[in-house]
Amino acid sequence: VKFHWKPLLGVHSVAWEEAQQISGKDPDFHRRDLWEAIQSGNFPEWELGIQVVAEADEHKFDFDLLDPTKIIPEELVPVQRIGKLTLNRNPENFFAETEQVAFHVGHVVPGIDFTNDPLLQGRLFSYTDTQLIRLGGPNFHEIPINRPIVPVHNNHRDGFMRQTINRGKSSYGPNSIANNDPQQVKIADGGFSSHNERIDARKIRARSKSFFDHFSQAKLFYHSQSVFEQNHIIDALSFELGKVKTVAIRERMVGILMQIDQDLAKTVAANLGITSLPKPASILNHSIPADGDPKDYQPIVKKPSLKKSEALSMANTIKDTIKSRKIAFLIADGVDVASVNEMKKALEDKKATVELIAPKLGLIEGLKNQSLTADESFLTAASVLYDAVFIPSGDKSMVMLSQEPDAIHFINQAFTTNYIR
Structure with missing residues (x-):
């Protein structure tokens, strides 16, 4: 089983240049966006989905299901929606309710067991160890934000910061002094049961050869992107590799990109000033055990069963709603208040958020002796947000805005990102 959280508003992102500008204008942009959406009643929602693969079909795919770097394309195994998560309130105390949250992949409900995914197995150990250190002791599960809604009965007692006051003399079983309590719950009554898996193999300390498929899903991902998404990937690779001063490392990375897509490699190489593609390297993976033969640790070449997966591209995400979108209204003295209110109501009826931005904070005098209160000024806001x-409308307002350098910059910046209306 693979679990997915599917946002009901779709998957969206900001472009590279926007991300750089946002980080300077408001480093808390995403946190603020989430907070304000919840505060305004536009509660973020995700549907819980699962991909279920029958045990008999485990090996029918052209990749290893236990390889944590692989996905199961939704075209092969559809995602079944089984639940919903809604964030319907903000924390009252950020430290107590957010910083102290102790997530743990080992906290499962009856009916779920753990696969042999090596990353999952490592996390089953490390998450407990992390919370022991991060939250000060073994009783982190009793902190109010982590405490279960219903009582939990187990063999845990004492330890630093223990809050439960256990009654009785024994914390173990079997015993003869407390009517044999506590005792384990029977499977028939909801007790935990591990999956009975048959294994006919030798256990060795080595990575499965099936994990050496490094490029098939990289190809699938890149070829599933729209043209503009591919251009963003090319620009990002060109930027990051352009910061690398050692030419040989740039060429080596271009050689790796050749394993994914020739046009991708050619374009990035040209951006880096590499005039010709390097010859394919005989050794791509240099992480070889001391006694290993390098040939045994090189990537295996697999042709993916799919050329594209629509679910991997944000171009195919939900776009027919403006719920939680943030719209900037640029106003100044002389603005047509009726025009503002009409458009503001239309947008808010569709669950969008409107903010009034003016040359200064405070009251803005509009037409017909009406006024508005600015939410932000051009000094405190930026169009990239x-x-x-x-x-x-409003002739006087437009004249004032046209003479305000910060307003001109705001509009020009919006125009370059193609969302001015």
């Missing part, structure tokens, strides 16, 4: 810009 908004999804769209609207300039209401």
Whole structure:
């Protein structure tokens, strides 16, 4: 079983240049966006989905299901929606309710057991160890934000910061002094049961050869992207590798990109000033055990069963809603208040958020002796923090905005990102 959280508003992102500007304008942008969405009643929602593969079908795929770097394309195994998560309130105390949260992959409900995924097996150990150190002791599960809603009965007692006051003399079983309590719950009554898996093999300390398929799903991912998404990937690779000063390392990375897509490698190489593609290296993987033969540790070449997966591209995400989108209204003295209110109501009826931005904070005098209160000024806001810009009518307001350098910059910046209206 693979678990998925599917956002009901789709999967969206910001472009490279936007991300750089946002990090300077508001380093808490994403946290603030989440907080304000919840506060305004636009509760973020995700549906819980599962991909279920019958045990008999474990080896029918052209990749190893236990390889944590692999996904199961939704075209091969559809995601079944089985639940929903809604964030419907903000924390009252950020430290107590957020910083002290102790997630753990070992906390499962009856009916779920653990696979032999090596990454999962490592986390089953490390998460407990992490919380022991991070939260000060073995009783981190009794901190209010981590405490189960229903009582939990187990053999745990004492330890630093223990809050439960256990009654009785024994914390073990079997015993003869407490009517044999505590005792394990029978499987028929909901007790935990491990999956009975048959294994006919030798256990060795080595990585499965099936884990050496490094490129088939990298190809699938890249070929599933739209043209503009591929261009973003090319720009990102060119930027990062452009910071590498050793030419040989740049060429080696281009050689790796050749394993994914020739055009991708050619374009990145050209951006790096590499005039010709390097010859394919006989040794790509240099992480070889002391007694290993390098040939045995090289990537295996597999042709993916799918050329594209629609679910991997954000171009195919949900776009028919403006719920939780943030719209900037640029206003100044002389603005048509009726125009502002009409558009504001239309957008808010669709669950969008509107903020009024003016040359200064405070009251803005509009037409017909009406006024508005600015939410932000051009000094405290930037167009990169908004999804769209609207300039209401009002001749005097437009003249004032046209003479305001910060307003011109705001509009120009919005125009270059193609979302001005």
